[in-house]
Amino acid sequence: MAIVESVGKIPLQDPPEEEFCAADLTWTKFGNAEHHDEVALIPYDRVDAFIIGECTNVECPTRFHIERGRKRTIGNLKEYKDDEYLEYRLYWCSFGPENYGEGGGILPSRRYRLNTRNRAARPQSMRGCTCHFVVKRLYAQPSLALIVYNERRHINKSGFICHGPLDRDAIGPGAKKIPYICNEIQQQTMSMIYLGIPEENILEKHIEGIQRYCGSDAKVSSLASQYVHKLGMIIKRSTHELDLDDQASIRMWIERNRKSVFFHQDTSESDPFILGIQTEWQLQQMIRFGHRSVVAADSTFGVKRLKYPLFTLLVFDSRQHALPVAWVITRSFTKPDVSKWLKALIDRARSVEPGWKVSGFLIDDAAAEIDLLRDIFCCPVLFSLWRVRRSWLRNIVKKCSNIEIQREIFKRLGRIVYNIWGGINASLALEQFLLDFVDQTAFMEYFKVMWLPKLEMWLSTMRNFPLASQEASGALEAYHVKLKAKLFDDSHLGALQRVDWLVHKLTTELHSSYWLDRYADESDSFQNVKEKYIASTSWHRALQIPDYAVSLDDKDHLFAKVVSQKDSSLTHIVWNPGSEFAFCDCSWSMQGNLCKHVVKVNMICENLKGYQPSMSFRSFQEVLMDLWKKPVDDSFALDLSLAWTHQMLDQIQKQVELNNSTDIGTVVNNMPLKWVSKKGRTYIGKPSSSLALPHGSSNTKSVVVYKKNRKRKRLSRLR
Template sequence: MARWDEIFSLPVQNPPTLEFSSADLVWSKVEGWRDNMDRVAVIPFARVGDFVRGESSNKECPTRFHVEARRRRALKAPFKAKVDGVLEYILYWCSFGPDDHRKGGVRRPSRSTYVPKKKNAGRPNTKRGCTCHFIVKRLIAEPSIALIIYNEDKHVDKKGLPCHGPQDKKAEGTRAMFAPYISEDLRLRILSLLYVGVSVETIMQRHNETVEKQGGPCNRDDLLTHRYVRIQERSIRRSTHELDEDDAVSLSIWVEGHRSNVFFYEDFTDTDTFTLGIQTEWQLQQMIRFGNRGLLASDSRFGTNKLKYPVHSLVAFNSDYNAIPVAWIVSPRFASGDAHRWMRALHSRVQTKDPSWKLAGFVVDDPLADVQTIREIFQCSVLLSFWRVRHAWHKNILKKCVENEKRAEILRQLEKTVDGVCRGDENVDSFELMIKDQADDPEFVDYFKATWCSRLGMWTTALTSLPLASLETCAAMEFYHSQLKLRLLNEKDSAVYQRTDWLVDKLGTKVHSYFWLDEYPEKNNFCRYWKDEWMSGLTYWRRALGIPDSDVIIEGGIAKVTNQITRDRKFVVWNPGSQFGICDCQWAEMGNLCEHMCKVINICRKKGTTRPSVSLLQYQKTLIDMLHRPPHDSLIRDHAVSFAMSVQKQLNALISMGSDLELRGPFQDRVIKTLENQIDREVSTGDTESFRDNVLRNKSKLNQNESECASGQEASNNITDNSSSELVDLTVTGNCVDGATAGEECPCTQMDIDTTSICILPPRLSSVEEVVGGNSLLQNKNAVQIDMEYDSLPSSYNAVCNLNKFVDNQHHHDEIEVDPSLMNDPVMASDFAVQCMMKSQNGIHNDGPEPTIAS
């Protein structure tokens, strides 16, 4: 029992890397079998595969571990489980052992009646008697963790000599120098190229050229054989998606054979509907890599009209802001009450792999999405993407209206209505008024009434309650949707669209291969074999950034953009500066947001001829609301109070030289004590408005009794009234003091206060809890100027709140819009304030009219 008490007291280690080895763990010595000391560690059982892959990737001795023995036990047993009961026992052994097929090596008989064969059971380069192995135990008492016992961690034979790898001198020039199998990355590359139609000969030709360029083989992947690629090609060619005539039975067989790619599965029941969640290991890695502190977006209704069950895609965005599918969910419906089941399973899978993973935002495209569940599970803000509605309106207007001027007018009215709803100026009735104005287009009016009138209520609610995603996000989602359509819905026999086994098989093979190759850096080596399904590259928003401004001419109500390929054609854009524009290029005629419209939008925003995006205004409004009404425990409130404390201490230090001459009356002592008590109470409750009012009220009472003070006291008060207030103003406003010139000496330098400290948190400013708990407000009681110092707190606080003055400047409207950040995360607000100060160092002013924010 002492042994198991010691084992259960060990910490569960979960390194944040995708793969980890024994070098990343802290090993402990516990009493083992036959009085030996076992070298053990405890990790989550779900990460055993990551440990095996990491241990196989040892640079000093590359290898591969295989399962030599395995025993399983039912989770529920009729008898009481023992403390040391083993639910699962797995013995992993180095693939260069345990048998030794070298000359004079020892081989284990495979059965009791062993008959020697004329040929070796394995090649001498693959079985060399390596004794390296470890044991994984899944205990009944703790099924979620794995106990690893790793006593033989050296890749040596029974004689204690290196038997493979660079340390084995006899392995030089043989395959024993490298790992016994190719890497997972090369295997995925070969399978992906085969799935998209690249021939075996082409794959081997490109591979051999790469090996020759590097001067010969240097790892196991360089020893790829034609035979291995041919076997994989034959396996793909002979495989079939129809594992059974019954679609449901065939699907269940597929799930059993692809457990590693299924993160959630529930069949039809009396209460629940069928739901299947697909995520490969590569998709999980992309979700961890690009989703951490980033965005996830939802494409929730792909194939609704063609497929038996629609596909719900979750995508992350890479460094080029291209959408990468990180999970597919197949289900006959996506009701808000069902989403929590697979969302929790997906989030748990990611957290198991990387406990520090945290999402910054979740973009939905369905107004009925369960926003509360998303916020609860992913602990992030939720944004709304309007691209699907805009795409549908654009496509149907092009079909039902012939004249471009009329198309542009309808889209202009739609944009005006949507913009008013997002700003809070309009409601659902505005759409009805807009439809009445388009009575001369009965075909479009009939379509709009039949399709959208019943949905406008929920969309209006979503537009007013959720922040909008940026146009760059919408462009990326449009591009992904088109890619998925080309790669999935390209079958000649449309009857297969009604089979779920075909859908999940193609998603996990061909479609997955296309998206994997999109991230493959050497995919251009196979460009001559590209088909339409290989459509990849930058999104149309990113392509617009490559168009020179000189190639855009805006005149009247249209814009002309020069073709970047042939240079002999100019594309015409109606409604310039609007996402509801029209372009005569092929991509825009499909209802998409093309690069020409995106470029014109950017130029119009630079010139200030169009209003800023709704998402930017929503972000600005949320930031200003947070600055004026910070949460009780927010970073901004902590900084405001801490900054006031630092100003107080430095002001008291400035006048400390004259404090000995100061004579205070009993009335002032009483007022100061009252101020201290009120300040302590107001700071602890966070009521800054009441705090300011009380300070000003008590200050006026104090000023009424100044005539009763002595002459020395009057001199001290003059110092405070003149110098300290000027110092605070200079500290808050930087170099933009009214009446000050560039040549005047700034007293801020004497205080050692950085003017950007309003936005950048100093390293050792105390938090509110430290200030209140440490009675910092009660320090330096000998200073009469306490009223003046605390009067500076609201001034600095208001100056922080006046950040909207430079956010509202035209300079910032020129910037390309960004997604709204986390409004509930004070650190994100601080980061934005830092960026604001870096962009406009002298942009905070105390004078000038207050900006107005569109509601």
């Protein structure tokens, strides 16, 4: 749009509507290249119609007051420009300019209360709105008015909508009449809206929650209906693009959601971009399920498709499902950068629970900074095979067309991994593998480029660290699959390179999904949501398959058959049973996932002779054997090894007893009683004042006398 320097070149506009607004006018840039404003020229007698039209804005209804005004009389100016004013009035939205909301205050220059017309209904309703425009009645042409719109949007200084239906924090004049809505009900309603549940069902659950506090009332139901409709409209109209520039947009989001950001480092010449997100609910879950338990990591998600990869910290909830408790968006995983946000996260948890401690940290990437994790969490590090298994199986199915070759390649790769404890040279086994399947050019090209250079590092990590169980691996994979389904939907492919879109998806849809899952399980409501949540991992789906549905090849142990629970005429074949690298012909397994049939077959095989133990149990045996190994001489090292072994054995026995017990009272009654002396029980936690004073101090007598006086008073009262 060209910049106009003369009022004479601005077209005069007179819309035919009785009332009109800024959207009905064509705006012109007036001024020069260094400074210009958006202006429109209308008849002066239509100014009131314009102001009324601006007040009736559907998205931000308001009233405008005169913040400042000046007048001149005709003949005062001997020389004047074509834009000089005869009357000057600055109109400001009545929800500003002051901000009486959270973090707001009176303008520093305001020494008195303005006695202006058309102010907002109450001072506390002012939210720092910056929307304002100037009306100039032209000195040269008094019948015309020049409108200069400085800020059209109803936003505060942070750039967020601060009133109206699109404002999430808007209360309105009837706030005292609105029924009580606790955080739990609000989060429940928001989660259902984000998940696309019909509004009728949302309203029904919302009213049920409100009636627990307010009772049954027709007016309450009416207000609840309005609330749900308004909240749905806000969520549907909300967008991740707070600004066209991605960096500016994410800064605005951070400014508004300070409580959900535990670490932020903006991009600079020396520092990479890092954004750590954790909502208050996620913090509660991390403290609850992470204390004295295992914390896991789903690392480097979306390396190829997202602008910045996503790192997720997870805990295992009461059903051992992986629950995301923190997201970190960054491209840098160097030791100094990881140390920054990890320490910030732990400090945040310990500010709420000072004794918060992790018993183990589960990784899925052999390139992770293991020493750093040990130092920060002060716990052992475990390794999960799920990422290796999934990557190999997906590419085998994708790049090899023959199913017999697919299962044989997968079996041979599994054998190479299993031989890390067998003393067999991995290089020779790998060389033979490459020769045997040299005709599978597509897969071999992928394997040589992606895995061959770093395979020794991965095998070394598997050999040197305890391996996670199939249940934990299945839970991590279930989270990964759900995350992928939420983010890589075809409708969002154009937004993958924006950080604000990723943050919006994580904190709205994904967060709401996990919140509703946990709420449905703990409150025993939303039965369909609860059932879907319980069956979201392959381990729990395998528990629904009865043992009689599985038949084994007792002769050669080559395969197992599992009868489908949905269609009894359908049977799935699991090859290489008893191994983490078992191959199933079901559709879920052919997508690279750990299916319920493989898990169920391995559950049965682990108790039978002739089948190799799972890799997690094998690594557990290796740990015990390392502790149990007798030193060459009968030295103190033998005592230390024996003490560690018995300590671990005692903890395992207690854990097994607790898990297998159906009555917690029996476990408590079997615990040994620990008595202390009567004096110790009475004065425990109370420091002795006499011990704190030096011997011979003059204050000692006064202390003793004070105690005697108190005792005499108590005795006198009893008499």
